[in-house]
Amino acid sequence: MTLNFSQRCTPAAGTRRLVAKTLAALTLATGVTSPALAADEVNIYSYRQPFLIQPMLDQFTKDTGIKTNIVFAQDGVAERLKREGKNSPADLVLTVDIARLQELVDAGLTQPVDSDVLEENIPAQYRGGNDEWFGLTLRTRNIYASKERVEDTDLSYEDLAKPEWKGKICARSGKHPYNIALIASMIAHHGEEETETWLKGVKNNLAQKPQGGDRDQIRAVAEGVCDLAIGNSYYYGAMVADPEQRGFAEKVNVVFPNQGDRGAHVNVSGVVLTKSAPNKAEAVKLMEFLTSEEAQEMYANMNVEFPVNKAVEGSGLLKEWAGFKADKLPLDEISKHREAAVKLVDKVDFDS
Missing domain, CATH: 3.40.190.10 (Periplasmic binding protein-like II)
Known part of the structure; x- marks a missing residue:
């Protein structure tokens, strides 16, 4: 499910009820269902255009039964999260470069994730030393x-x-x-x-x-x-x-x-878990899925991005380019x- 509305839309400022009311108003304006605040869902703020990741999200839902909801924004996600504070509905933020990942961490808007799966799937070079950001693909x-x-x-x-x-x-x-x-x-x-x-x-x-x-x-x-x-x-x-x-x-x-x-x-597209994530357990499951061989194959074949998971080779041009020397x-x-x-x-x- 994808929401695509201006960053200038004012998010909730107080209680969880106000957040829901704001999202409901946006639903009327956009004609789509708003991200729910219940369990068994993951709410995502994304710098990445939704069509680039929707197939992976659809597969995640198929595999787990956990729904995903996306709010796409070209900029201003950090400011939005600051305004929403502890009442933010966002669980994850997807970004397209290390600068925006680090911006979110430096602003105190993220929390560390202790996951053996993420540690196994992502080389140390492409995850934060404090486990507060994680690379998903390489560019x-x-x-x-x-x-x-x-x-x-x-x-x-x-x-x-x-x-x-x-x-x-x-x-x-x-x-x-x-x-x-x-x-x-x-x-x-x-x-x-x-x-x-x-x-x-x-x-x-x-x-x-x-x-x-x-x-x-x-x-x-x-x-x-x-x-x-x-x-x-x-x-x-x-x-x-x-x-x-x-x-x-x-x-x-x-x-x-x-x-x-x-x-x-080498830069990365990546993900962070927000500090106030209301669906933390489900969000971590999605993070782990996005670094799995299944999702990494989809990333590679659809978007011609190098997999961060070294167990996945990719095909076509990625296979042709394999073996290049990357800055360590x-x-x-x-x-x-x-x-x-x-x-x-x-x-x-x-x-x-």
């Missing part, structure tokens, strides 16, 4: 390279700042969470001063003002606007599966950077530098 920050104009694809992130790529690089906004995480990883490896120099170099090499999303970067390379671009591999997979966009994807190579040294930067730096360490990364983007005026 690498890749370089898209023109098949026609780039012969040497043994590239590193550091190479993007070299003068030879002057006017040949495309990127989306430096402030996008995916790029902030990459810049934070550069700070973790090289320090702020060296990363600032690198970021200035990348900016000087841009073929156009940062714009669009990751798919737009693939298209820009295919159309000759630039020779290299930065983006996540699963966007390439989505374009290959789309007859209208496949032609653009077929004109680029997906490069996994830094294979000769530290490895490619824990995401907890990278997330410590995200504020510094945001400041650097502003300092070098990357998006101008």
